């Protein structure tokens with residue numbers, strides 16, 4: 001069993017670190033929010049006093065931070081992680097960040113003599129808790145092989161997507177598709193309500209018809225149809241509107257810089273921007289159904 005530093009133990013990082021602890025690893029954790037850090041310490045982690053402290057004297061360090069700025073701060077900025085790693089420490093960044101920053105972190109890690117993998121995840125908090133995340137990885141085949149035993153504890157479907165940043169590229173495409181799916185699902189349920197269909201009936205039919213999707217089966221934006229959806233819990237996250245907007249912007253920045261047409265991705269970005277600006281940035285992203293429903297809120 002290994003000593004693992006874990007930095008960022010929020011909605012996703014908390015349960016991922018917990019699974020490493022349950023598997024017998026010694027986890028040393030850090031988070032800037034004291035209450036969040038206390039939760040993982042209660043689950044059996046050692047408490048680190050800074051990112052550098054969490055990352056020192058461990059075999060692997062995992063980061064699960066909100067965005068690119070936090071990741072570069074932690075590794076190469078005030079967090080001073082890169083300067084405090086023991087020789088041979090493996091770096092796994094599971095945050096969802098932009099490909100450019102991810103590649104900068106890979107380059108900085110390589111310059112300092114460390115193996116790094118970008119390993120963003122999909123599957124939400126329930127997947128993190130159950131250890132069933134899909135994890136998409138970028139880095140060398142050797143680094144992927146080194147990280148795989150740890151990733152197997154946190155996820156179920158682990159992919160080597162390609163070289164540095166490839167995991168982030170796959171994640172941007174996946175989440176753009178999820179946002180578009182969720183808006184489509186919301187429109188379908190709002191229309192079917194207006195047409196007088198029972199929600200359960202629509203759910204049963206679409207689940208076995210051509211409109212079915214992961215979002216429908218696991219994350220239907222209306223209550224009481226699937227056990228795992230935040231709609232059952234007044235759209236408490238889950239995955240916030242702000243996080244989805246961040247991921248959509250990553251997809252659109254990439255699409256624009258590469259001259260790829262992405263009209264539905266652009267429309268989804270505008271709709272989630274509106275959703276967040278209406279005060280729902282901290283609500284689950286699937287709550288966008290209520291904004292689309294407008295005054296006909298149930």
Ligand code: NAD
Pocket residue numbers: 007008009010011012013030031032033036051064065066067070073074079094095096097121122123124125238239240243
């Ligand atoms: P979160 O906000 O719950 O967790 C992030 C944690 O990082 C917070 O606890 C925050 O206090 C901490 N943090 C911020 N700056 C820090 C620093 N400098 N040092 C230490 N800790 C710091 O977010 P989350 O939902 O856990 O998401 C984390 C990442 O995973 C994001 O990139 C997100 O896009 C991605 N993600 C989230 C989900 C989801 O369903 N929530 C699913 C897939 C991927």
